[in-house]
Amino acid sequence: MPLFEIETDAHIIITWAADETAAGGVVHEAYPGDKVIRLTKRPRDTWVISKGALGLTTKRVDVCSTARDCLSKSSGDKVHAIRLYMHETGTDLEHARKVIESNMVMGW
Structure with a gap:
């Protein structure tokens, strides 16, 4: 389900x-x-909530709807999501990787 x-x-x-x-x-x-x-x-059967996104740690993480859309389109395949993000935003590989990975831990 x-x-x-x-x-x-x-x-x-x-x-x-x-x-x-x-x-x-x-x-x-x-x-x-x-x-x-x-x-x-949700593309997966689990839910993760980032303490950073909720402000419960000293490290803040920004939520990015573009990255979340790319993760959803790629069904959670990180490499494919990075490629999609690079294509949609024109950003470089390292920045795209950081954005996608940050959003993965926030329970995209």
């Missing part, structure tokens, strides 16, 4: 569901007053 990330106006919900409709149903059942802002099928 796929893992879904659902962002509402008040919550971020991580849940397993058969499809997007069922995932939306989980939200409406648990939080009927919430409006779904974003519903994303």
Whole structure:
């Protein structure tokens, strides 16, 4: 069963569901007053939250939606995601590698 990330106006919900409709149903059942802002099928069956992204460490990590999109398009294949990121942004290999790896640890 796929893992879904659902962002509402008040919550971020991580849940397993058969499809997007069922995932939306989980939200409406648990939080009927919430409006779904974003519903994303995760490419893997695990979820990781970076303490740096939450500000719980002294090291801050920036979230990059382009890198997350590249990771999603590549189904988690780091090398392919790096190539996609380089193509989409025009950045060099080393910078692309750092951005992709940083976003991998943030639970893309």
